[in-house]
Amino acid sequence: MLKFRHRLTLIFIFFIGLSNIAAGIFTISVMRDSQIHALEEGLGEQLEMYLATVDWDYVSENSVGGEMFRREAIRMARKTGARVTFFDEDGVALGDSGGAEAPAGEGLPPEIARAKGGAPGVHIRREPSAEAQTMYVAMPASFGKAGVGYVRFGESMQPLDAETRRIASYLGLGLIVILMVTALIAYRMSLSLTGPIEKMTRVAYQITNMNYRARIAIPNKDEIGQLGHAINKMSESLQYQMNQIQEDESRLKSVLDNMTSGVVMVDREGKIVLLNRSAEEFLGFSSGELLGQRYTLTKTQQELTRMIAECFQRREPLRGEVVFHYPEERMLDIHAVPMTIAEDAYAGILVVMHDITAIRRLERMRSEFVANVSHELKTPIAAVKGFAETLLGGAASDPATTKSFLQIIYDESERLNRLIGDILDLSKIESKRVPLQFSPVEMKTFVERIFHMMATEAKKKGITLEAAVDQDVYIEADEDRLQQILVNLLSNGITYSHDGGRLRVMVDPILEDAARPDEYERVRITVQDYGVGIPKKDLPRIFERFYRVDKARSRVSGGTGLGLSIVKHLVELHKGTIRVESELGMGTRFIIELPVLQ
Template sequence: MNSFRVRLTLILIAMIGLAVLAAGIFMGKTYRDNHLEALQDNMIREMRLILDDMDLKQGNPDDLYAYYTNAAKHLKVITDSRVTFIRADGLVLGDSDHDPKTMDNHSTRKEVVEAKKDGVGHTTRYSDTIKENLLYVAMLDHPEDPNSDIIRLSLSLKKADESVQRIWTALLAGLLILFVLAALISYRVARGLTRPLEQITRVSKRIKNLDYKARVDVKSNDEIGELGMAINAMADSLQVQMTRIHQNERQLGTVLDNMINGVVMIDASGTIVLLNRMAEEVLGFSALDLVGHHYASAKQQYELSQIIQEALDCREHLRDEVTFYFPEERLLDLNLVPIFEDNDEFGGVLLVLQDVTAIRRLERMRSEFVANVSHELKTPVTAVKGFAETLLGGAVDDPETARSFLQIIYDESDRLNRLIGDILELSKIESRRVPLQFSPVELSSFVNKTIELMSAEAVRKQIRVSATVEEGLYVEADEDRLRQIVMNLLANGIAYTTDGGSVSIVVEPVHDPNLSLDEHGQENYEHIRIHITDTGMGIPKKDLPRIFERFYRVDKARSRSSGGTGLGLSIVKHLVELHKGTITVESRVGVGSTFTIELPVLQ
């Protein structure tokens, strides 16, 4: 824009300079012409005065040379001009500056020819005699007689040229001053024209660089002002549109990033153009590594590349389930949907990845649960049915046998009742239809009461049950459900501990070093930890991950003989989770097991 301003300034200066130069030339020429015309008029008046005062003699030229030469020299002093007397035939009779006898015939001189024709003639030419530019004016003695004698005055143009030179000097000085003024004025004019354009250019560049808040400061209502207002209107429209686009992009990005399914968009050439956060987790690659690259660069397993290529080739909806082993083993449901543009041109495919590992696991667990429930229910029902048939077959007549069979039928019915109760209990807990009534529980008295409830079975097996609980420990919990948790774990410990063994329960606060002391100087705590340890048979390491599953038993024969349903630990785990706690187990075969429960103090 600065170069444009310079060019515009130079153009304005050149235009003004040419105009001033043309005016100066015209004024100089006009002045010179007017000056020469004034000299001619003055010389004509002087010649008329001379002719009126002087009689021109006729006769032999030799007799006239002296007369006219003296007269010419005398008149030169008066007129300050060169005076020449010329006979009608062009012979020079006298001259103030030169010997007339040596001078050429002047009948062909331009001023003489014009004088014979019009009475007065004039011209300007270089004089070979005087070696100067002269103005010649000739006049007939009798203007009505072309053959009359002629008087001629000539004046050096040196003075006239000097005057013109002075005019030219003044004109050049004025022109120079005018050039300076024109330059200043032109610069201000050009600056006034280009400054708004510069601002418009800067604003346009900022808009091009996505700065849609840039505006032109409009200060005029001319064409440039209208252009600025048009730029501002365009910027307003772009800002509104880009704000809407960015808002839509943010919304779309939020939706994609928070989807539970992975989404991958692949164009018609096989290049990945979009990858959401869940797809990154599923595929084990970041968007920076894949977006803009061919899908084959993901180096995923062959089945994924094959189904993507098949979708690009057939351009139809495809669906399949593939097991992925990187970054971890999981089962994925793949949906590939073709994308078509507004003009029905194929734009690529949209790959939706859904992790169905947990769903399939739940389906398998449901099937196993149904099978286990059927098996568990069938066992006592079969026993009841078998012994009842035996009694009906005649064993009822033997009192001792009948009593034994009826006791078995009673035990199996009781076991069946417990099994159905546990199944219903677990169903309610899993469906979260168990309302918990939270209240502060003082753990010392709570543990002692719970041990008292379990004392009969412990005494029967000569198992020592001990408790270690700090005084004043409280936890917010549903007391009945917390007792159900502890009793289940104590019952398991007693059941799987040989006679004469021991079971202990330890309750301790989990101190946080970042928390300040309470008003009694005691350390504050946010969690409590319950350890239930037995000296029983222990759990093999391979079974530890599965002991909280429904109907899973480490020793199936002993579990049935102890009357367990196989649902106790699963119920315990769900109840602990309802209290927002955790449960873990450590065990060594032949040494014993320790179950650890950690619960938040406040719900």
């Protein structure tokens, strides 16, 4: 009964829809024929009026360079809005307002062929370069002294097509409304009988699709109502259980995604079934690329692939340190552990990856620091010891030699003192044990004072100190530490600049809004020299402790190799940033950005 009623309803809707579609097609067809006929009559009337009023002698007299027909076609096209073409008596195009002429040998256009009989020729077609069809109307014409031929007017049918589509859309909308009303009536007829069962069917499908919030609202107290009540109870129970499962899954996913360690789970068939955000970052693949794929897809990480394969073979925990070179170089501590879900039930491999790059880098830096400190301390101590032994061995009898050796001992002692001072200073700065006394600093006066301090050192090499500092630029900083930053950078610039060169300091406010030059939150300090420059390979390590680009020259100049490292830490204590730009042989630029207020 239910299927038959629904089939009858569908047939009823089908026939109503079919009759409306047929009526709509007939209406559109009649309307379009009428519009085409009107367009044809309009073009014919325009053409006849034009042929009756055109003065070919005047047109011929005003033509330039034999372009009479082309110019006349363009003129008429502007007046009528139609495409105008002139043909000679053989059907060869003499002028076209569209700029295109029919190539010879392709035959007469159909409308010209029909116009040869003396009656207007009409033809509708789509040109290769046009978006819509074009209606052409052609008539025989006498061109005065230029002979006889044909005149053709053409007009695009695109507006007509648009009007047809608009009417068709209205008819379609009306058909949809009629079908909706018909469907509503049919629905209301069957609702009283089939409604409850359909509701239960829909809710059952929604529960199947894991929508456990679906409920059945049936006021009946009969067997159908009891069935609906039982389905509601079942849905409530499933919803509670799924909520618990989703909460547990959400917590687990949140933990995995926020872990700094990478986690990859491989099932017993070798397919990746889980990986967290850190694992994606380590492997250089997204979860969408790896989930469901075999672990051997990570071809760029051969060591990891071999470790998982070995763990599959041995079925015992493995651990190793592996260097990943893609997507960036990292050292990872990897644990591969076989998983079991029950006794003797093998489930696959769990891989946990810890990024120990920073730890190994710190260990290397600590080792290098100890070695560098030992080497740097050993050099002046060995010099002091050697020259002291020489003096004790009898060289003290020569006053000139004694004075020279004592000067060397003094210089090495000073160097040793500077080195120890810089080490202690760097240690305090790195451990944040340096109290900063912030106060407003007027940058123009401050830079002039620094230049005055460095004038003697710059004069020895004939270096010119230049400043470009706007008036009334202030920042809040520890003046002594800011002075230490600029003195270190200027000393480096003087050391590595050519004799007779120049050194430039620029201080500029960083404007967020150019319309408000007095409102700025950061200041940029640039120290530019035009000396030997720094090789590109050394730029990433320029702020490391004891790192020297030119080691021999640095020691001759008395440098400790800690200046730039101290500068970087002092800038960071001021909550600022520092970067370096350099080109070998062209000079170096240190760029510091500091907040105006601390």
